[in-house]
Amino acid sequence: MHPRMRRIILLLSVFGPATITAMADNDAGGVATYSIAGATLGYPILFALLFITILLGVTQEMGMRLTLVTRRGLADLIREKFGVKVSIFIFLGLLVANLGTITVELSAIKTTSSMLNIPPMLFVGGILILAFLFITRGNYKLTQNIMLIVSLFYVVYIISAVKAHPDWGLAVSNLVYPHGVVWTHAYIRNYLIIGMGVLGTTITPWGQFFISSFAFDKKMDSDTLSLSQFETYWGAFLTDFFSFFMIVATASTLFANGIKLESGEQAALAIQPFAGHLAGTLFAYGILAAAFMGLIIVPLSTAYAFSEFFGLSGSLDTEFSQSKIFYILFMAQLVVAALLITIPGISLFQMAVATQSLNAMVLPLIFYYLIKLTNSTKLMGKHANNGFQKYFSTIFSILIIIASIVTILAIVFRW
Amino acid sequence: MAFISELTGKPVTDIDGIQIGVLKDLIARTHKEFNHPVVDAIVVQSKNEQSIIPFSEVLVLLATAISLKQNKGGFSKYISQDDDIFLIEDVLDKQIIDTDGARVVRVNDIELIRVNGNMIVSNVDVGTSGIMRRLGMAKLARKIFPSIKKEPNQGCISWDFVELLRHDQSMRLKVPAGKLAELHPSDLADIISDLSHTETGEFLDNLNLKQLADTLEEIEPDYQASLIKDMSDEKVADLLEEMSPDEAADLLAELPSTRSENLLDMMEDDEAKDVRKLLLFHEESAGGLMTTDYVSIHPDLTAEQTIKKLREIGEEAELIYYVYVTDVENHLIGVFSLSDLIMAQPKIKVTEFMHKRVVSVNLKDEQDEIAQVVSKYNLLAVPVVDDQNIMHGIVTTDDALDKIIPTSWKKRLPRFFGTLK
Numbered sequence A: 001m002h003p004r005m006r007r008i009i010l011l012l013s014v015f016g017p018a019t020i021t022a023m024a025d026n027d028a029g030g031v032a033t034y035s036i037a038g039a040t041l042g043y044p045i046l047f048a049l050l051f052i053t054i055l056l057g058v059t060q061e062m063g064m065r066l067t068l069v070t071r072r073g074l075a076d077l078i079r080e081k082f083g084v085k086v087s088i089f090i091f092l093g094l095l096v097a098n099l100g101t102i103t104v105e106l107s108a109i110k111t112t113s114s115m116l117n118i119p120p121m122l123f124v125g126g127i128l129i130l131a132f133l134f135i136t137r138g139n140y141k142l143t144q145n146i147m148l149i150v151s152l153f154y155v156v157y158i159i160s161a162v163k164a165h166p167d168w169g170l171a172v173s174n175l176v177y178p179h180g181v182v183w184t185h186a187y188i189r190n191y192l193i194i195g196m197g198v199l200g201t202t203i204t205p206w207g208q209f210f211i212s213s214f215a216f217d218k219k220m221d222s223d224t225l226s227l228s229q230f231e232t233y234w235g236a237f238l239t240d241f242f243s244f245f246m247i248v249a250t251a252s253t254l255f256a257n258g259i260k261l262e263s264g265e266q267a268a269l270a271i272q273p274f275a276g277h278l279a280g281t282l283f284a285y286g287i288l289a290a291a292f293m294g295l296i297i298v299p300l301s302t303a304y305a306f307s308e309f310f311g312l313s314g315s316l317d318t319e320f321s322q323s324k325i326f327y328i329l330f331m332a333q334l335v336v337a338a339l340l341i342t343i344p345g346i347s348l349f350q351m352a353v354a355t356q357s358l359n360a361m362v363l364p365l366i367f368y369y370l371i372k373l374t375n376s377t378k379l380m381g382k383h384a385n386n387g388f389q390k391y392f393s394t395i396f397s398i399l400i401i402i403a404s405i406v407t408i409l410a411i412v413f414r415w
Numbered sequence B: 001m002a003f004i005s006e007l008t009g010k011p012v013t014d015i016d017g018i019q020i021g022v023l024k025d026l027i028a029r030t031h032k033e034f035n036h037p038v039v040d041a042i043v044v045q046s047k048n049e050q051s052i053i054p055f056s057e058v059l060v061l062l063a064t065a066i067s068l069k070q071n072k073g074g075f076s077k078y079i080s081q082d083d084d085i086f087l088i089e090d091v092l093d094k095q096i097i098d099t100d101g102a103r104v105v106r107v108n109d110i111e112l113i114r115v116n117g118n119m120i121v122s123n124v125d126v127g128t129s130g131i132m133r134r135l136g137m138a139k140l141a142r143k144i145f146p147s148i149k150k151e152p153n154q155g156c157i158s159w160d161f162v163e164l165l166r167h168d169q170s171m172r173l174k175v176p177a178g179k180l181a182e183l184h185p186s187d188l189a190d191i192i193s194d195l196s197h198t199e200t201g202e203f204l205d206n207l208n209l210k211q212l213a214d215t216l217e218e219i220e221p222d223y224q225a226s227l228i229k230d231m232s233d234e235k236v237a238d239l240l241e242e243m244s245p246d247e248a249a250d251l252l253a254e255l256p257s258t259r260s261e262n263l264l265d266m267m268e269d270d271e272a273k274d275v276r277k278l279l280l281f282h283e284e285s286a287g288g289l290m291t292t293d294y295v296s297i298h299p300d301l302t303a304e305q306t307i308k309k310l311r312e313i314g315e316e317a318e319l320i321y322y323v324y325v326t327d328v329e330n331h332l333i334g335v336f337s338l339s340d341l342i343m344a345q346p347k348i349k350v351t352e353f354m355h356k357r358v359v360s361v362n363l364k365d366e367q368d369e370i371a372q373v374v375s376k377y378n379l380l381a382v383p384v385v386d387d388q389n390i391m392h393g394i395v396t397t398d399d400a401l402d403k404i405i406p407t408s409w410k411k412r413l414p415r416f417f418g419t420l421k
Helices: A003-013 A017-025 A028-041 A045-070 A074-115 A120-137 A140-163 A168-176 A185-202 A205-217 A222-255 A264-310 A319-340 A348-375 A377-383 A387-412 B087-091 B128-134 B138-148 B185-193 B197-205 B209-217 B221-227 B233-242 B245-254 B257-266 B269-279 B303-316 B338-343 B367-376 B397-401
Strands: B011-013 B019-029 B038-045 B050-054 B058-060 B066-068 B095-098 B103-106 B109-115 B118-125 B156-158 B162-164 B322-326 B332-337 B381-385 B391-396
Touching (some): A017 A264, A028 A045, A028 A074, A028 A222, A028 A264, A028 A348, A045 A074, A045 A168, A045 A222, A045 A377, A045 A387, A074 A120, A074 A205, A074 A264, A074 A319, A074 A348, A120 A264, A120 A319, A140 A222, A140 A264, A185 A222, A205 A264, A222 A264, A264 A319, A348 A377, A348 A387, B019 B087, B103 B185, B109 B128, B118 B128, B197 B221, B209 B233, B221 B245, B233 B257, B245 B257, B245 B269, B303 B338, B322 B338, B322 B381, B322 B391, B332 B338, B332 B381, B391 B397
Parallel strands (some): B011 B066
Antiparallel strands (some): B011 B019, B019 B038, B058 B066, B095 B103, B095 B162, B109 B118, B118 B156, B381 B391
């Protein structure tokens, strides 16, 4: 790789916590969901992406601001202001959503194993052991390298998108209003369900806790609030900048040629304009790195939220036993997810849409408390939400609830 | 014995048995002669208003319904005071400091007991049984926990060891420093790492200068810098003098240069000189890690004279276990330990029993090398010399190993991204 390129990517990924969250948001579930969105829906899904980006920026900024001003994590505050029952309820929501996401990550690993001709369960088992070693002994360099590989993978999508010579006018104008397709009943139904998936993979329940834990861990200052605010918006832009090209790359290769996305090999077609006959291998390694990253971060966020909600942190004398609970919680999620992916006949891409939609459905629950907390002038002083933040996020939370209900009905009654 | 979780939401009835509302909160107050807060009033929530009723008006608290001694409107007025503790609003679900375990924990439930007609806060429950009780599974909790755990009170902390933290809304709480005074600075530092900024400010205000300096030394310099940001320059200058010169230099290096220059000017000349010298060196080299508070003596002293001298100058030194022998130009020519000194005959010169082959490190040596030297020779500290073998300071083992074995608050749980900066 060109050294300058490497430097730029490194710069992007170490820009700050918000950027890191944003990058981590595009995990294997993200790649799979964006791929299926581009392949099934074409450019019109980009319209939804624009709003999702703004909502991502607004809500992440809320989480960051909440922690910087109050010096408490989101889970801390929910527990202190709303009590044990609400805490358990939200934690269970988070746990279910995260288990879904972890299952997708593992399912992506299973998919790559068949692309790389390795026995799947052996490979998955090996990755689980690796994940455990990683969190017990992992270091910054390794994390950075994995992030770098994943970022490079995204860049591959950008180059592929350009090389596929898409109709840029159509792509960009679809950001403003969705058009250029026949709005059949089936298309609208898919748009709704996959759109929920795109929402749930871009804005995640764990992401809300992650950003707040990160801000807390870093002991950042509320003096740098405006910088952090800029950073969260920048992070949101960056996430969906990559998502945009992933969708364009898959739309211009798969959707344009009417290829239905069912396997990893087909998803790899999207990066063929760049990678040629190496596309399959490159896709396999790229999604493997993305999956591994998700596999670390998502269960960690559950464990973190658990310790914040139920006060497991901060002890000296029982340090060992408490870390033990922490590690058990981490591994238990991976093991449950590993059991789930042994169910035969489920494709990665179906599972991605299903679990990411589930993520989206948990969001309003978390947003409700996030908005309530950040609206409170008693808690936030002059840093409470302004009108735009308040109304934009509230309106979209309501829209998500409506979309969730319609989606569930559409699936249950096979509309 | 009763738990707050079982009391809240209970109907409150007047003397005729007519319900006037439900129990919302309990107000307790600590009295001088007694550590545990005593319930002074109850907060009753009716449909459209909240009223505070003195505890003296309560006939029965621990029953299916809480009954009062008067009719509505006939209650005496409760006069609120600054040190009122609202048990639910201020304590339940909040983080507290357990001064016995030196940790920050979350309160799941609060236990009350009846003593001479008063209700007294006896324990706070920070365990799983408290959570289960909150979820309405009290019976299940009683069934499970006594059978598993030998101690029935596991997960409970006596109020004697509870230190409340000041939260955003509850300005009325004050942290009495008494219980904290006995904690080890490392424990205090650990607690600080769990607190929010406002709480930390309050917390630090309660420590005396010596405690504060010792505690700050246990915290990472960048976080130290943010903690002292709002302190007055006079106080910080005093603090810096109290801290050992190497720690003071590390802290000053984190501050904006105008402020650190200003602070150095305010410090006593001797101390400021040492610190200025240390500031010249790279943070992770021997020069940056060393402290100038070491003990050195002239070679012509006897063992007896040395002991006398140590009594005079030892107070200032960070470590007196090693005594370094230097000549007029401060060349390092020997070292001996306190045990060498005590075992030696009083009248003989130190040059007779000192070790002449001194293990030392160079000013420019990196931390890794120093750590290796320290562990290879089992030292408590290693002297730092320049290329001419002139002694400049010592690096203590804890400073040498600090980066390699980080202090506990940093490594407590795996961080999302390791030690990403």
